[in-house]
Amino acid sequence: MQPFTRLDGLVVPLDRANVDTDAVIPKQFMKSIQRTGFGDNLFDEWRYLDHGEPGQDCSLRPRNPDFVLNHARYQGASILLTRANFGCGSSREHAPWALHDYGIRVLIAPSFADIFYGNCFKNGMLPIVLPEPQVQWLFEEVAAQPHYSLAVDLAAQTISTADGRIIDFNIDPFRKHCLINGLDDIALTLEREADIRRYEESRRLLEPWIFSET
Amino acid sequence: MMPTTLVEKLWRRHVVHEAADGSALLYVDRHLVYEVTSPQAFEGLRLGGRKPRHPRTVLATADHNVPTTTRSQGIADPLSRIQVEQLSRNCKEFGITEFGLADRRQGIIHVVGPEQGATLPGMTVVAGDSHTSTHGAFGALAFGVGTSEVEHVLATQCLSVGRMKPMLLRIEGELPAGVTAKDLILHIIGRIGTSGGTGYAIEFGGSTVRALSMEGRMTLCNMAIEAGARVGLVGVDQTTIDYLEGRPFAPRCEQWNQAVAYWRTLVSDAEAHFDKTIEIDASDVKPMVTWGTSPEMVAPIDGCVPDPAHEPDPVKRAGMQAALAYMGIEPGTAISALRPDKIFIGSCTNARIEDLRAAAAVLKGRHIAATIKLALAVPGSGLVKAQAEAEGLDRVFIDAGFEWREPGCSMCLGMNEDRLVPGERCASTSNRNFEGRQGAGGRSHLVSPAMAAAAAIAGHFTHVPESR
Numbered sequence: 081m082q083p084f085t086r087l088d089g090l091v092v093p094l095d096r097a098n099v100d101t102d103a104v105i106p107k108q109f110m111k112s113i114q115r116t117g118f119g120d121n122l123f124d125e126w127r128y129l130d131h132g133e134p135g136q137d138c139s140l141r142p143r144n145p146d147f148v149l150n151h152a153r154y155q156g157a158s159i160l161l162t163r164a165n166f167g168c169g170s171s172r173e174h175a176p177w178a179l180h181d182y183g184i185r186v187l188i189a190p191s192f193a194d195i196f197y198g199n200c201f202k203n204g205m206l207p208i209v210l211p212e213p214q215v216q217w218l219f220e221e222v223a224a225q226p227h228y229s230l231a232v233d234l235a236a237q238t239i240s241t242a243d244g245r246i247i248d249f250n251i252d253p254f255r256k257h258c259l260i261n262g263l264d265d266i267a268l269t270l271e272r273e274a275d276i277r278r279y280e281e282s283r284r285l286l287e288p289w290i291f292s293e294t
Numbered sequence: 295m296m297p298t299t300l301v302e303k304l305w306r307r308h309v310v311h312e313a314a315d316g317s318a319l320l321y322v323d324r325h326l327v328y329e330v331t332s333p334q335a336f337e338g339l340r341l342g343g344r345k346p347r348h349p350r351t352v353l354a355t356a357d358h359n360v361p362t363t364t365r366s367q368g369i370a371d372p373l374s375r376i377q378v379e380q381l382s383r384n385c386k387e388f389g390i391t392e393f394g395l396a397d398r399r400q401g402i403i404h405v406v407g408p409e410q411g412a413t414l415p416g417m418t419v420v421a422g423d424s425h426t427s428t429h430g431a432f433g434a435l436a437f438g439v440g441t442s443e444v445e446h447v448l449a450t451q452c453l454s455v456g457r458m459k460p461m462l463l464r465i466e467g468e469l470p471a472g473v474t475a476k477d478l479i480l481h482i483i484g485r486i487g488t489s490g491g492t493g494y495a496i497e498f499g500g501s502t503v504r505a506l507s508m509e510g511r512m513t514l515c516n517m518a519i520e521a522g523a524r525v526g527l528v529g530v531d532q533t534t535i536d537y538l539e540g541r542p543f544a545p546r547c548e549q550w551n552q553a554v555a556y557w558r559t560l561v562s563d564a565e566a567h568f569d570k571t572i573e574i575d576a577s578d579v580k581p582m583v584t585w586g587t588s589p590e591m592v593a594p595i596d597g598c599v600p601d602p603a604h605e606p607d608p609v610k611r612a613g614m615q616a617a618l619a620y621m622g623i624e625p626g627t628a629i630s631a632l633r634p635d636k637i638f639i640g641s642c643t644n645a646r647i648e649d650l651r652a653a654a655a656v657l658k659g660r661h662i663a664a665t666i667k668l669a670l671a672v673p674g675s676g677l678v679k680a681q682a683e684a685e686g687l688d689r690v691f692i693d694a695g696f697e698w699r700e701p702g703c704s705m706c707l708g709m710n711e712d713r714l715v716p717g718e719r720c721a722s723t724s725n726r727n728f729e730g731r732q733g734a735g736g737r738s739h740l741v742s743p744a745m746a747a748a749a750a751i752a753g754h755f756t757h758v759p760e761s762r
Binding site: 165269276279 | 445550
């Protein structure tokens with residue numbers, strides 16, 4: 081996995097609560113058997129005026145001028161600022177894949193849906209939970225200042241504004257460790273082979289039917 | 295011993311290694327796999343030179359992408375076909391049991407697992423699909439995961455999981471006539487909101503839940519995720535055990551007796567501590583219809599669409615305004631004035647035999663309104679379809695003007711040909727009314743099977759009529 085340590089990036093505000101993963105990447109693009117190539121279809125139904133299907137050249141499609149990702153001032157953004165319960169609904173990892181492919185590395189919101197939150201870490205992305213008033217303040221700052229960027233430091237667990245204000249954030253220490261070092265979760269678990277074997281042996285005695293061949 | 299919640303009992307039983315922060319490496323007993331969220335996981339295994347640790351714990355079937363019309367011609371959409379064929383190739387290569395399209399056991403993975411007895415009490419069950427919460431109805435710890443975790447479980451049979459706080463939804467009393475488990479869960483989501491369960495495992499308890507069939511309990515747990523909870527649970531009782539006896543993957547003979555003795559302990563102890571408890575009076579629940587683009591935007595059949603102007607929270611108000619604009623509905627509209635164009639009876643929420651019976655009871659001797667463009671009945675599995683046909687339900691649906699289809703996820707998410715066109719309104723027994731969920735620009739109203747049938751006949755949402 082790609083490590084994440086720090087990022088100095090442009091912020092794009094998506095001022096909606098309960099953004100679901102169907103909106104992040106509509107179902108027709110989930111027919112791909114790849115992990116990449118979803119970025120052009122990120123927020124497809126909000127971003128384009130026509131109906132999107134896989135395999136189109138998205139540079140030729142009519143864009144929705146009202147959608148924030150299409151505003152000139154937010155081009156090149158790598159930090160998505162949004163509202164509560166972002167990523168609710170489907171467990172599709174295609175949602176973080178699409179955000180990552182587009183260039184988003186950090187998401188800031190008052191809350192995230194559980195499955196989406198976990199999926200971000202598997203893809204070298206950092207979802208940051210901040211209290212509602214701080215998120216509201218950031219929305220106001222982004223609106224007031226063109227090319228508003230933030231510096232995120234995972235080791236220090238801080239977000240710094242250009243004028244030197246610092247916002248602290250919390251993160252689970254194990255997730256932080258894995259993200260900073262870009263660790264492969266599967267390799268980590270396989271280091272516990274002896275534990276897994278021991279577990280299987282003792283459980284087999286308690287619930288043999290779980291281990292029978294069917 | 296300290297009184298313990300069901301989720302805590304299941305958790306402890308599966309801990310392979312516990313971290314200092316309370317999270318744990320949990321052992322996974324059953325892994326359900328389908329075509330959309332697994333190809334990248336199998337590819338990851340190949341790239342890493344790894345193999346599934348215990349292929350026998352995996353059960354696969356294609357459901358999201360499959361046509362519900364005749365299958366003799368195969369799958370027309372080349373991308374869907376590649377994905378379904380890739381699942382078969384992966385299962386063959388890694389020695390995984392798959393119910394292919396020609397197999398009568400094929401169907402929606404969350405219908406197939408329980409139907410086969412592949413979901414058992416006391417198990418941990420995962421799948422790359424958020425509605426895996428369904429299987430919690432059996433006293434299992436079941437939750438949806440992403441594709442990276444699908445690969446992780448295949449390779450290691452384990453998963454790192456953070457603690458979930460136990461929440462009890464205690465529902466007491468008798469549901470009024472015409473009110474079902476679907477109405478109950480929509481009522482609950484309307485009350486606690488779509489993030490009310492975030493971070494929690496929701497146990498559904500109380501006399502109302504005890505009186506529900508396994509199908510009803512599955513409907514409740516299925517939509518726990520729509521309240522934000524990855525896990526929904528119901529304690530084991532005689533209803534659970536009766537449902538499982540004799541199922542193909544269930545234990546037999548001496549092991550059955552041993553299993554049942556253990557399963558009976560899979561209930562929350564009296565006095566167990568829950569981080570949150572919510573009491574619901576079943577007699578307050580009415581037939582429910584969603585009016586917006588989130589399952590929490592829901593009202594009873596005799597209610598009206600709320601006015602965003604009365605909502606004090608600006609973020610919520612903006613959400614309601616956007617939803618009403620998308621849905622093409624004015625504030626204050628009576629729910630019973632909403633007129634669907636299409637009807638969808640199906641999905642992992644409501645495509646089991648009991649759901650089809652409930653809809654058929656309303657449809658029998660009646661016909662859908664002239665304004666209904668399409669009414670689909672999509673059984674949850676080939677075996678549900680066969681049972682419904684043995685009971686003559688297919689004739690009831692067809693005589694009423696419905697199309698009787700092959701099993702799959704179908705119009706719940708419209709990955710196959712079954713979808714809404716922009717502006718179309720649908721009465722749907724599925725689980726998500728998100729923008730574009732059932733087709734770009736489509737407008738979904740989530741309801742019970744009986745309400746979908748009633749709306750099909752009347753041409754608008756209405757109280758469920760007495761069966762003829």
